[in-house]
Amino acid sequence: MSNTPIDMGRRRFLTTTTAVVGGLGLAATSVPFIRSWNPSAKAKAAGAPVEIDISKLEDGQLIRVEWRGKPVWVVRRTTQTLQQLKQVESQLRDPFSEEPQQPDYAANEERSIRPEIFIAVGICTHLGCSPTYLHDAFNEQVEGVASGFFCPCHGSKFDMAGRVFESVPAPLNLVVPPHYFVNNTTVIIGLDHGEVVA
Secondary structure (H helix, E strand, O other): OOOOOOOHHHHHHHHHHHHHHHHHHHHHHHHHHHHOOOOOHHHHHHOOOEEEEOOOOOOOOEEEEEEOOEEEEEEEOOHHHHHHHHHOHHHEOOOOOOOOOOOHHHOOOOOOOOOOEEEEEOOOOOOOOOOEEEOOOHHHOOOOOOOEEEOOOOOOEEOOOOOEEOOOOOOOOOOOOOEEEOOOOEEEEOOOOOOOOO
16 A cells, blocks of 8 residues: 555646546537537428419419429419319319318319419329329320329329329329419419418
């Protein structure tokens, strides 16, 4: 056993120094770890709302944009197309949009805010394929109906309001994303009117 006296001052200094260095090391490793919990700029952009200029959208024309990594369709429907919506109701699985595949403000016959503009996520509700827009050739799929969406993967059919026909694999209408019109020529996809991006 050693009879050397213990230097309490030195012991306190070493203990304090070790605690300070350990605390700094913990803080230095914690900051990047905590930062990694935040979504990346790419992830934030993927979920960001999309602004679309529809001023040049012609009757019957469909434009595609990407929102949250999914194709979104914006279609300008003609008066004739809107009149056909009522005529096909008896052939549809959910003609009155009772399933929550759209915001409340689009739970109507047209499934839209403005009847002439239809906005939908362009993904079939069966297995996720992207249906084809048949502007003037849909009557090959459904007799007497000029326009609609046909999924080539398994044969699902949707009318010009994205409502699914009966006796096809898709169980639900196409999804209508949240959206609102800033003015007559600009629509925001991904937000309801008045909603603020965090």
